[in-house]
Amino acid sequence: MSDHTLPHHHPESGYLPVESKSIDASVRLPVIILFGNAIHWLVVAALLSVIVSIKLIAPGFLGGISFLNYGRLAPMARDLMLYGWASQAALGAGIWLMARLCGRPLGGKNAEGFGGMLLRTLIISATVLWNLAVLLGTLAIFAGYSTGVEWLEYPNWASAMLLLSFLLIGIWAVLLFDRRSTGRAEVAQWYLVAAFCWFPWVYGTANLLLVWKPIQASAQGPIQSWYCGSLLALWLLPVALASAYALLPRLLGSHLNRRNLATLGFWMLLMLGGWNGMDRLIGGPVPAWMTSAGVVAGVLFLIPIFMISINLLGMHRKEALVADSIPSRFLLMGLYALIVVGVIGAIASLPDVSGAVRFTAFTEAKTQLWILGAISLPLFGALYESLPHLLGRDCWSPVLSGRHYVLTLVGLGMLVVLMLLGGLFTGLALADPTVSFLNITSYSYPFHVMECVAQLLLLVAALLLGANITIALAGDYLLNKKTGK
């Protein structure tokens, strides 16, 4: 995996300017802290997801205790997945990739001096603030202080902490781009700049209008849906795609052709991403044109997805390089997951289908595939690729990495297929008013049982990743001790 094994460095594959060692050193600590914490939240979120899925089989499990109710644990698990794991891993991957792609250490010329140290301290403090916000926000839901707004359950002070922390970290990614030493901007860099600008806007707007100073509730529906769609399509997905655009060409020993396609895909994704959440409101209490816009956006969203996939999957690849490399396998799988997400989303936004499946597990399957597939898989790829560079040695256990890869895919595939099927069945039953609601509940029972198994597999996968990174970092600590560093 070391740099010199590659036959040549094509300008389009970017990513590897000179001085990569000093660049890695300048972001090492913040990025490792972000990744490490992201993984521990992933484990907690996976554990909570298992408990939540057991509660759907046995409502009495851990029952009668208010803070362990489904209504509190389910949003805790979702928010930990979004802010504890995905957003934090995206921050880590984003900072590392940006520094690499810009050919510039964090802190510029003073990276190794006092200025660089000060900057690193600032960013590390911000990561601590982020994790504190996630921890306290989660505990607040647990203790009964949830706002009750989907995906924005954290109380106002916790969301304010989250936003402040993001600004303190994200600004440096944008500044790195402005002062890069490389000439032409890479596709991956556009995605990163866009993502780092959007999160504050999306998260700030949504919190302002829904939590901090709630607007009259008749207007809240569209804003809620806009937030859910934008968080995925305009913040997390762009970082995932940036990882693919930056790393895949190099990992596959190839280079990106058809830059026009990449450009078009980028702008179309931006254009449609914000409308992507509107399928959550089809038939709901909003003006009819919004519903129509939701249907149209759901279907059109396939176009940028196909453009990006053709662009990246169409690259000439050396299969031998793929087979050996966990990062490239994760990155490629993430792209396949994105295609499936796009197809499911397009189907689910057709009025006939939406009418039946909108409130069922079908919609939830799409959300899960977004977060755990299209977003998390490329982030895993970036994580597996970056850590050896940051630590300066091959730190992963191949056995654990391989098992993590397989279990993640099996668990995710199983979960999504079951939820799609279960959602379809319950949706068809719900559409028939002669079938009683409690009857429908009993139909979904076998699906809930199997979903629980899938969640267990995902928990084991998360634990394997946790063990892997613990060994990697502990190994580093021991190594340092031995060599007297």
Next chain:
Amino acid sequence: MHRLPTLLSGIFLVFLTSWLGLVAYPALQLGRLTPVADTDNGGSLPPTYGGQAIAGQRIYATEGCISCHSQQVRQTSITTSDIDRGWGVRPSVARDYLRDSTAFLGSRRLGQDLSNVGVRRPDAKWHFIHLYHPAAVCEGSLMPCFSDLFLVRKIQGQRSDDALNLTGADAPKEGYEVIPTADAKNLVAYLLSLRHDYPLPEAPVKKNGAAK
């Protein structure tokens, strides 16, 4: 595309389209909807909530009821099942949420839609027993017990009027009673106030029963 200002202006403009359509427009239009006069009974529609119901909304939010329950009735040319199921007599419209602090639209129906639960289940006693142990009144329900919204206490002198009439395994020990806490009473007041069976100009209710 290679200079930050160019890239940023492009990103800004593209982003503005969905922001204007889905944030600014709702804020300026839907956010300024006003109540309409109730010509039949006086007052205004949608009706205002009582103090208990307003407090109950907080419990609805903090207990995460939205994880399983939606509050929106759909009616399109294709989707009629919400009304056929008796979850409402007309489709929900934006004005219905005017009095809410948060619009609990919901995205999952692991439980039933609650837009009109106050019409369907007007009895507070039923709600108390249902919250205490859902399966006691709905066999096979997935809903968890909210028994910690209730107090089990020794009967002092006379049995309280609020005490739940529980039977079988749910019944408290001899000499004890189960009474709802203030939170439970507020939550039930809120649930009972969920009635959207009145007509609005943009969503009339057809006379003679259900608008099928």
